[in-house]
Every structure is written in structure tokens, then in C-alpha cells.
Amino acid sequence: MWGKMIIKSVSGKVLATTSHKGIRQTLEWCAGEGLDLSGADLRRAKLSYASLDGLHAPGACLWGADLTGSDIGFSNLQQADL
Numbered sequence: 001m002w003g004k005m006i007i008k009s010v011s012g013k014v015l016a017t018t019s020h021k022g023i024r025q026t027l028e029w030c031a032g033e034g035l036d037l038s039g040a041d042l043r044r045a046k047l048s049y050a051s052l053d054g055l056h057a058p059g060a061c062l063w064g065a066d067l068t069g070s071d072i073g074f075s076n077l078q079q080a081d082l
Contacts, residue, residue, distance in 0.1 A: 009039040010061050024050045031055040031075070 005026040007016040015037050020026040023045045030037055037057040048068040055075040062082050 007037060008041055010041045011039065013039075015040055023047070027052055027055065 003019075005018050005020050005023065006014055007023075007026060007030070008014055016026070016030055016035050018026050018029055020029055023042075024047055027037075027042075027045075027047065028051050031052050031054050034054070034056060037055070038059055040057050040060040042057070042060050042062050042065050044064040045062070046066050047070050048066045050067075050070045052075055053071045053073050055072065055077070057080065058076050058078040060077065060080045062077075062080055
């Protein structure tokens, strides 16, 4: 059994907690559920070919994140730090 995957904001606030295996699966689930990940700390996240359509993460920090081939259509990434 895997542990918990926790998504935090840049300030340290817990935004989401799941039992998914990794960051990619966790964010795909969050996008599907419509969870608010405003200001999420996603630095260096390995998200290549992720299905993030509809992700709600305005103001998220994505420094060094790998979004190669990812579907981010209809995602709210306003003011995200890329």
C-alpha cells in the first residue's frame, strides 16, 4: 500500500491529500475532481504526457516542471509562474 501524496501551496498550506502513486496521477485526479490548487508548489514536477485538462491552479509555481506532451487545455493557469 502506498502512502499519501500531499499537494501544498508555496506558503505550505495543504491543498490536496490523496492515496495516488505519484504527482502525475495525483494532479490528473485533482483536475478530474475540479479541486482548487491555487498557488500550488509544483516545482520540478515530472508531468510529461499528463492529462491535466481542466486543472484549476492559478498562481501555481511550475519552475522546472516537465510538461512535455501534457494536455493542459481548458486549464486555469492564470498568473502561474512558469
